[in-house]
Amino acid sequence: xxxxxxxxxxxxxxxxxxxxxxxxxxxxxxxxxxxxxxxxxxxxxxxxxxxxxxxxxxxxxxxxxxxxxxxxxxxxxxxxxxxxxxxxxxxxxxxxxxxxxxxxxxxxxxxxxxxxxxxxxxxxxxxxxxxxxxxxxxxxxxxxxxxxxxxxxxxxxxxxxxxxxxxxxxxxxxxxxxxxxxxxxxxxxxxxxxxxxxxxxxxxxxxx
Amino acid sequence: xxxxxxxxxxxxxxxxxxxxxxxxxxxxxxxxxxxxxxxxxxxxxxxxxxxxxxxxxxxxxxxxxxxxxxxxxxxxxxxxxxxxxxxxxxxxxxxxxxxxxxxxxxxxxxxxxxxxxxxxxxxxxxxxxxxxxxxxxxxxxxxxxxxxxxxxxxxxxxxxxxxxxxxxxxxxxxxxxxxxxxxxxxxxxxxxxxxxxxxxxxxxxxxx
Amino acid sequence: xxxxxxxxxxxxxxxxxxxxxxxxxxxxxxxxxxxxxxxxxxxxxxxxxxxxxxxxxxxxxxxxxxxxxxxxxxxxxxxxxxxxxxxxxxxxxxxxxxxxxxxxxxxxxxxxxxxxxxxxxxxxxxxxxxxxxxxxxxxxxxxxxxxxxxxxxxxxxxxxxxxxxxxxxxxxxxxxxxxxxxxxxxxxxxxxxxxxxxxxxxxxxxxx
Numbered sequence: 126x127x128x129x130x131x132x133x134x135x136x137x138x139x140x141x142x143x144x145x146x147x148x149x150x151x152x153x154x155x156x157x158x159x160x161x162x163x164x165x166x167x168x169x170x171x172x173x174x175x176x177x178x179x180x181x182x183x184x185x186x187x188x189x190x191x192x193x194x195x196x197x198x199x200x201x202x203x204x205x206x207x208x209x210x211x212x213x214x215x216x217x218x219x220x221x222x223x224x225x226x227x228x229x230x231x232x233x234x235x236x237x238x239x240x241x242x243x244x245x246x247x248x249x250x251x252x253x254x255x256x257x258x259x260x261x262x263x264x265x266x267x268x269x270x271x272x273x274x275x276x277x278x279x280x281x282x283x284x285x286x287x288x289x290x291x292x293x294x295x296x297x298x299x300x301x302x303x304x305x306x307x308x309x310x311x312x313x314x315x316x317x318x319x320x321x322x323x324x325x326x327x328x329x330x331x332x333x
Numbered sequence: 334x335x336x337x338x339x340x341x342x343x344x345x346x347x348x349x350x351x352x353x354x355x356x357x358x359x360x361x362x363x364x365x366x367x368x369x370x371x372x373x374x375x376x377x378x379x380x381x382x383x384x385x386x387x388x389x390x391x392x393x394x395x396x397x398x399x400x401x402x403x404x405x406x407x408x409x410x411x412x413x414x415x416x417x418x419x420x421x422x423x424x425x426x427x428x429x430x431x432x433x434x435x436x437x438x439x440x441x442x443x444x445x446x447x448x449x450x451x452x453x454x455x456x457x458x459x460x461x462x463x464x465x466x467x468x469x470x471x472x473x474x475x476x477x478x479x480x481x482x483x484x485x486x487x488x489x490x491x492x493x494x495x496x497x498x499x500x501x502x503x504x505x506x507x508x509x510x511x512x513x514x515x516x517x518x519x520x521x522x523x524x525x526x527x528x529x530x531x532x533x534x535x536x537x538x539x540x541x
Numbered sequence: 542x543x544x545x546x547x548x549x550x551x552x553x554x555x556x557x558x559x560x561x562x563x564x565x566x567x568x569x570x571x572x573x574x575x576x577x578x579x580x581x582x583x584x585x586x587x588x589x590x591x592x593x594x595x596x597x598x599x600x601x602x603x604x605x606x607x608x609x610x611x612x613x614x615x616x617x618x619x620x621x622x623x624x625x626x627x628x629x630x631x632x633x634x635x636x637x638x639x640x641x642x643x644x645x646x647x648x649x650x651x652x653x654x655x656x657x658x659x660x661x662x663x664x665x666x667x668x669x670x671x672x673x674x675x676x677x678x679x680x681x682x683x684x685x686x687x688x689x690x691x692x693x694x695x696x697x698x699x700x701x702x703x704x705x706x707x708x709x710x711x712x713x714x715x716x717x718x719x720x721x722x723x724x725x726x727x728x729x730x731x732x733x734x735x736x737x738x739x740x741x742x743x744x745x746x747x748x749x
Contacts, residue, residue, distance in 0.1 A: 154737035157686035180594040188658035242396035270365035321362035386596040450604035478573035529570035
């Protein structure tokens with residue numbers, strides 16, 4: 126599917142932008158920024174590939190993602206102010222990248238014979254893994270565990286693929302529907318404040 | 334061994350409880366709590382399976398652990414106060430889960446032809462890996478590196494399996510002995526304050 | 542190559558020293574110190590081996606690195622003051638270990654048929670991976686992402702191997718040249734303050 130391949134490149138590029146931007150904000154040098162760009166863009170897919178036995182992972186077997194992440198990292202390093210102003214478009218592409226990674230990752234897991242609940246989880250991991258490691262490397266609690274509808278949007282897109290695969294619908298249409306659902310949920314979370322419930326924990330001052 | 338399988342399910346469930354409880358304490362939303370429950374329950378076993386070449390890992394090849402962790406996460410999310418009062422029973426099951434994971438992980442590594450020192454290490458990793466990643470994801474130094482006899486209890490249980498395997502004792506009896514030793518050491522650490530020595534470091538105010 | 546094997550053992554030992562020293566500084570008990578020593582020494586190589594499909598990884602298939610890391614950990618635990626005074630020699634051996642790991646890791650990746658850009662990246666990962674995980678486990682931003690020329694020195698050594706392999710030069714000479722370049726860059730960073738540029742980020746008080 127040419128469409129998904131193009132979207133996959135866009136997803137890789139946008140995820141690399143988000144990693145590089147965090148690196149610049151943290152005052153890292155050029156190399157740290159490039160590492161963070163690459164890690165954010167490829168770690169989710171690498172984790173999925175290792176877990177389904179597709180070794181060496183796609184991002185190791187080819188150097189295209191490395192080159193793409195390097196370009197994104199250099200761009201952010203040279204023109205950080207520009208990307209800071211482009212926050213809204215970047216958030217949109219980030220949502221699109223999340224959807225594409227989740228959908229393509231689920232499809233790849235199903236193709237390798239993984240059962241459907243774990244295929245959906247692995248699709249979600251493809252989408253959120255890079256961002257989680259990016260946050261861990263900068264010593265903060267991963268945002269996907271903390272806020273908004275992010276991982277859930279990825280999981281919703283992944284479940285569309287699983288459902289379409291079970292019913293036997295044409296893969297391209299199913300992939301587009303999954304990406305659209307993920308982007309829709311993500312934008313609702315960003316601009317309408319959609320949230321998941323938080324548990325009523327014990328009060329901060331209560332005895333442990 | 335039916336007994337070990339039952340204990341393995343209990344271990345998965347209890348580890349998922351501990352991950353979910355930390356998520357609720359940190360104010361995560363429902364999804365973050367479920368992710369933390371699943372990660373805590375399965376990451377140790379997944380790391381072991383990848384390192385011994387059992388790919389896809391057991392927790393990816395089947396969806397049972399995912400379902401079990403989701404149930405545990407939902408329970409904690411809805412009834413956090415209850416689990417907060419059940420601290421002592423939970424600590425006991427956590428010790429049992431640690432022992433079961435360490436013993437079963439060591440046996441699996443030996444079955445895959447790993448040398449005995451690394452088989453014991455991989456058994457320990459099966460037991461402590463999930464908790465380590467849980468702590469890293471919530472941006473704190475893993476407790477297993479910091480306090481009490483925790484990893485050591487897991488390693489002791491693993492070494493019982495290694496020794497029993499070398500001598501040729503019946504596996505079931507050896508497994509039970511390993512689990513019992515792990516639980517005993519863990520409970521001594523919790524209720525009697527057993528500790529390992531700490532090195533006399535330089536004074537906090539000394540020049541670096 | 543006997544020389545590289547000897548240097549590899551030295552690298553493992555020195556990396557284990559650096560992990561153990563951080564554990565003692567953080568007040569960990571004996572076991573935490575040993576875990577940190579082992580992790581720092583072997584995680585980079587294990588990650589590389591998993592990604593190129595050399596499973597089980599060399600540090601799992603044999604117990605030599607485990608034993609070596611344990612000796613290093615015990616030494617630091619008992620004689621921390623000594624190692625604190627030996628900072629300069631330790632930094633030199635750390636640079637040598639970094640070069641050896643990067644060079645040997647690149648060669649191994651090339652031998653497994655990985656394309657040259659990713660082979661260089663995997664060589665670098667072999668060198669810096671252990672230190673990154675060591676820092677994450679102690680809840681700090683990995684120093685390789687933050688400061689000095691460290692990962693870059695490893696990458697430079699890796700690229701020497703890639704270039705030598707492409708031209709067909711004798712592997713031993715190429716390996717020595719790669720190690721020498723890595724050590725040289727690292728020592729220039731330490732004693733001459735060589736640095737990579739840092740991006741002009743937005744001012745701390747500027748609106749997000």
